[in-house]
Amino acid sequence: QKEVEQDPGPLSVPEGAIVSLNCTYSNSAFQYFMWYRQYSRKGPELLMYTYSSGNKEDGRFTAQVDKSSKYISLFIRDSQPSDSATYLCAMHGGATNKLIFGTGTLLAVQP
Amino acid sequence: NAGVTQTPKFQVLKTGQSMTLQCAQDMNHNSMYWYRQDPGMGLRLIYYSASEGTTDKGEVPNGYNVSRLNKREFSLRLESAAPSQTSVYFCASTLQGAGTEAFFGQGTRLTVV
Numbered sequence: 392q393k394e395v396e397q398d399p400g401p402l403s404v405p406e407g408a409i410v411s412l413n414c415t416y417s418n419s420a421f422q423y424f425m426w427y428r429q430y431s432r433k434g435p436e437l438l439m440y441t442y443s444s445g446n447k448e449d450g451r452f453t454a455q456v457d458k459s460s461k462y463i464s465l466f467i468r469d470s471q472p473s474d475s476a477t478y479l480c481a482m483h484g485g486a487t488n489k490l491i492f493g494t495g496t497l498l499a500v501q502p
Numbered sequence: 503n504a505g506v507t508q509t510p511k512f513q514v515l516k517t518g519q520s521m522t523l524q525c526a527q528d529m530n531h532n533s534m535y536w537y538r539q540d541p542g543m544g545l546r547l548i549y550y551s552a553s554e555g556t557t558d559k560g561e562v563p564n565g566y567n568v569s570r571l572n573k574r575e576f577s578l579r580l581e582s583a584a585p586s587q588t589s590v591y592f593c594a595s596t597l598q599g600a601g602t603e604a605f606f607g608q609g610t611r612l613t614v615v
Contacts, residue, residue, distance in 0.1 A: 399542060423601045434506075434592055434606030435545070479544060483601050489560060490535070490596075490604060494544035 394418050397480055397493030406502050410467040414480035414493045417461065421491075422484035424456050426465045429477040429495065438478070439465060470500045504528055508593050508607035515583040515614045523578040523610050525593030533596045534576035535604070536560075536568060538589040545592065551576055552599065583614045 397414045404410055412426075422443055427435035439454040441447045441463075447454045453466040463482075467474055480493040509524045527534065532553045537545040537560075547560030551570040565587060567579045576595075580587060590611050594604040 397544070425603075427604075432609070434594075434608050435604075436606070437603045440603065481604075483599075489547055489550065491547070492537075492545040494542060 392417060394491050395480060395482055395493045398496055399494050401497040401499060403499045403501060404470055406470060406472060406500055408470050408500070410465075410470050410474070410498060410500075412465040412467075412478050412480075412496050412498070414463050414482075415461055416463070416482055418482070418484070418491075419458075419461070420484045421482040423482065424454070424463050425481040425483075425490075426452075426454055427479045427481055427492075429479060431476075435479055472500050472502050475499050506593055506595055506605050506607040508591075508610050510610060511608065512611050513613070515580075515612065517584060517614060519583050520579065520581050521583065522580075523591055523593075523612075524575070525577065525607060526575045527593075527595040527605070528574065529595060529597070529605065530573070531595035531605070532573070532598050534570065535594040535596075536566075536576070536578045537592045537594065538562065538587075539592060539609075540589050548578065548591075583612075585614045588612060588614045 424441045426439040428438045429435040444458045451468045455464040477495040479495040483490045506527045535550040536548040549568040551557045554573045593607045596602045
């Protein structure tokens with residue numbers, strides 16, 4: 392079993408829709424939870440960063456962490472065509488200095 | 503401010519050839535990483551360097567070697583390329599460890615024929 396599981400999609404939604412992206416994980420030592428956005432043929436860029444459990448909001452984006460369920464989510468409100476990209480969850484914690492990524496979900500927002 | 507710079511951007515190798523992927527960052531970051539990205543597999547860590555002078559294996563180190571030349575530069579070497587090493591390679595750096603924001607280069611698209 393992978394340490395981090397993420398549905399690869401693709402996910403296609405109409406413009407203006409609410410998007411929900413999710414990851415599950417198995418390592419209870421993870422404490423830092425991140426979402427990266429990757430446009431085609433580019434390197435990933437940090438979108439959201441959360442430490443431990445709880446919610447964090449930044450404009451149209453909300454990140455949620457539920458450590459009891461080992462489940463994290465990214466919500467995108469009023470989705471735009473410019474949000475079309477691959478979204479990767481990433482996690483870190485414990486004794487090792489490794490950032491572990493999910494497989495990424497490909498999102499397409501149709502105008 | 504260039505951030506993380508990778509060279510080359512594209513490369514085609516024949517099986518058995520060797521090559522070195524170069525990575526340099528100008529953000530005075532302590533930690534640097536090499537990942538490979540394959541369809542359906544996400545980003546997988548090959549090697550990382552927590553600080554200058556140290557390197558450690560990641561998830562998929564076989565067939566690769568690394569050198570942390572100085573604080574700025576972290577190179578990845580393929581001694582004898584195999585078709586299974588066809589991938590997109592990303593270098594990343596963080597200020598300190600994996601709990602801080604990772605900045606990525608633009609990637610190197612490597613094809614081994």
